[in-house]
Amino acid sequence: MTSTETPQDAGDQDAPARWERRGHVGVITLNRPRAMNAVNAALAAAAGDALAAAAADDEVRVVVITGAGRGFCAGADLKEVARGHRIDDRDHPERGFAGLVRQWIGKPTIAAVNGFALGGGTEIVLSCDLAVIDETASLGLPEVTRGLVAGAGGLIRLSRQIPQKVALEAVLTGEPIDAARAYELGLVNRIAAAGTALEVALGVADVIARNAPLSVQHSKRVVHRSRDEGSDWEDPAWALSDEAMAIVFASRDAREGPTAFAEKRAPRWEGR
Known part of the structure; x- marks a missing residue:
């Protein structure tokens, strides 16, 4: 600020x-x-x-x-x-x-x-x-x-x-x-x-x-929840990560981030 x-x-x-x-x-x-x-x-x-x-x-x-x-x-x-x-x-x-x-x-x-x-x-x-x-x-x-x-x-x-x-x-x-x-x-x-x-x-x-809100929130969720899912080589922990990826990669922000990078400007996040 x-x-x-x-x-x-x-x-x-x-x-x-x-x-x-x-x-x-x-x-x-x-x-x-x-x-x-x-x-x-x-x-x-x-x-x-x-x-x-x-x-x-x-x-x-x-x-x-x-x-x-x-x-x-x-x-x-x-x-x-x-x-x-x-x-x-x-x-x-x-x-x-x-x-x-x-x-x-x-x-x-x-x-x-x-x-x-x-x-x-x-x-x-x-x-x-x-x-x-x-x-x-x-x-x-x-x-x-x-x-x-x-x-x-x-x-x-x-x-x-x-x-x-x-x-x-x-x-x-x-x-x-x-x-x-x-x-x-x-x-x-x-x-x-x-x-x-x-x-x-x-x-x-x-x-x-300044980062993408949806990306930040799902990253937080996976970090907190995955610790209860056992080994990082087993499916339960990966299921949490895969779910987050599916949601975030389908968002408008996931398109905005690469676009802003290519256009050399600050991203305009929508949180969706």
């Missing part, structure tokens, strides 16, 4: 999660900065609705998730939990923690980890396709230190994204993982200079958004 572009659909600036569209990039901002964006029921509902809106908006090709203030997300609002209050969206419990971690969308998602992101904050990061982390931020799953478990996907996803022994050390000790170690392990794609995580994430998002 260039500095001259104007965010659209910014909505209520005081809402517990804000949604805006910047060109072809949707930005969801968790917006409880005084509570380090800890998740309560209102935030879960607002963030979940924002992600659903991004999925339904044909102009949006990539979604960036970040936090307001100096934190990304401090996880569950334990004060609400201690009071016996629900912290999920009771209208959409299927969306999972923060309305995000179990809500699949076909468009790529990027976590812009601008600060503190332990517990549920890390689980949001793990649910995203890509991640950019501020050099001063840390990830981690400290639930065992509070008599809890990382039940918002941390125990499932961490061991799928890094070696099992490293994942077990993280979840059994509850110790944080700093930005450099997170990058070394492949938990994040980029380390950003202090205060620039959102800017760097938007830059990555812009690169993705």
Whole structure:
């Protein structure tokens, strides 16, 4: 995004999660900065609705998730939990923690980890396709230190994204993982200079958004789904790839891409 572009659909600036569209990039901002964006029921509902809106908006090709203030997300609002209050969206419990971690969308998602992101904050990061982390931020799953478990996907996803022994050390000790170690392990794609995580994430998002939307979405789907289909020499995994090829190669964009290349111009994607 260039500095001259104007965010659209910014909505209520005081809402517990804000949604805006910047060109072809949707930005969801968790917006409880005084509570380090800890998740309560209102935030879960607002963030979940924002992600659903991004999925339904044909102009949006990539979604960036970040936090307001100096934190990304401090996880569950334990004060609400201690009071016996629900912290999920009771209208959409299927969306999972923060309305995000179990809500699949076909468009790529990027976590812009601008600060503190332990517990549920890390689980949001793990649910995203890509991640950019501020050099001063840390990830981690400290639930065992509070008599809890990382039940918002941390125990499932961490061991799928890094070696099992490293994942077990993280979840059994509850110790944080700093930005450099997170990058070394492949938990994040980029380390950003202090205060620039959102800017760097938007830059990555812009690169993705310039590509053919249908191609990007089906590529994401095959990468995620094929891991459950066994060997890459067996038919089930190839069936997913073949299905994606059949859809994408029959699209208008598949004709537009080579045509634009031959005519030495930028492609005009239709997403169909």
